[in-house]
Amino acid sequence: MAGLVAAARRLWARLAPAARRLTAQLALTARRLWRWLLTVARTVDTAAKQGPAPPPPQDPIERREPAGPITVFARGYVFTFGIRADLTWRSQGLRPDQLAWYAHYFQPQATQRLAGIAADLARTVAPHRAGELEAQLQRVLGQQEPWPYARGGQQVTCRPEAWVQLDERVRQTLQPYWERVIALDCRHEEFLRRARYAEQLNQRWSAILADQPDADAPQAVRDELARARERTLSEQRAAARWSGELLRQRHTGPETEPEVSG
Numbered sequence: 001m002a003g004l005v006a007a008a009r010r011l012w013a014r015l016a017p018a019a020r021r022l023t024a025q026l027a028l029t030a031r032r033l034w035r036w037l038l039t040v041a042r043t044v045d046t047a048a049k050q051g052p053a054p055p056p057p058q059d060p061i062e063r064r065e066p067a068g069p070i071t072v073f074a075r076g077y078v079f080t081f082g083i084r085a086d087l088t089w090r091s092q093g094l095r096p097d098q099l100a101w102y103a104h105y106f107q108p109q110a111t112q113r114l115a116g117i118a119a120d121l122a123r124t125v126a127p128h129r130a131g132e133l134e135a136q137l138q139r140v141l142g143q144q145e146p147w148p149y150a151r152g153g154q155q156v157t158c159r160p161e162a163w164v165q166l167d168e169r170v171r172q173t174l175q176p177y178w179e180r181v182i183a184l185d186c187r188h189e190e191f192l193r194r195a196r197y198a199e200q201l202n203q204r205w206s207a208i209l210a211d212q213p214d215a216d217a218p219q220a221v222r223d224e225l226a227r228a229r230e231r232t233l234s235e236q237r238a239a240a241r242w243s244g245e246l247l248r249q250r251h252t253g254p255e256t257e258p259e260v261s262g
Helices: 002-050 096-122 130-143 168-210 219-252
Strands: 061-064 070-073 080-090 147-151 154-166
Touching: 061 096, 070 096, 080 096, 080 130, 096 130, 096 147, 096 154, 130 154, 154 168
Parallel strands: none
Antiparallel strands: 061 080, 070 080, 080 154, 147 154
16 A cells, blocks of 8 residues: 555656646636637627728818809800809819819819800800800710820819700890790690590580480480480580590690700
C-alpha cells in the first residue's frame, strides 16, 4: 500500500507542472476570447444604434433662371415672343457653393446661346402661334447633349428648359376670340348633353311601347300606339343625327383657330 501511494505521488509530481501550464494557457485563451466577444458585441450595438450607412454623396445640382427676360422676334419682325427658361447646372467633384459660382459665371453664355436658338426658330413662326414655337424649341433642346463649359480645368454642364409666352399685344387681340370660343364650347357641351339625354329617353319609351299588348286593343288604341311609336322613333333618329353632327363639328373645329400658349 505504501508503495502505491509513493508511485502516485511521483506521477503527480511529474504531471503537476504540465497541468499548471495547461490551466494557465486555457485561462489566457478564455480571457482573449472574452475580450474579442465584447469587442464584437460593442461593434454590433454601435452599428444598430447608428442605423444603415448613409448613401454616397450625389453630385450637386444648381437651378437658375436667366437674369433678364429673353425676347425674340416673331415672323414679320413686328411682334415678339417671350422665352421663360430654367437652367440646370451639374458637375462632378464640386461643392454646392463652388457649382453655384460656376453657374453664375457661365449663365450669360448659356442665356445667349438659348436666345440664339429661340430667335432662329421664331423668325418663321406667326406671332399668335406660341405653342408651335414652344414645341419646336423644346424638341431642339431635347435633342442636344448638356452644354459643357470649362474654366481652370473644371467642367460643368447646363441643361436648358424653355417655355414660350405671347406678346402682350397679341394676347389682348386674341382675348375676345377666345372668350367667344369658350362660350361656344360651353353651348356645345350643353347641346351634346341634351342630345344624349333625348336618345336615352326615346330608347326607353320605344322599349315600353314595343312591349304594350295591343293585339286585342281596339283599332283606335292600336293606331294611337303605332303613332306614338313612330314619333318616338323619329325623335330618336333625329337626336342621333344631332349628336353625331355636333361631335363631327367638335372634332373638326374652326380652320383658322389660332394656337396660343402661356
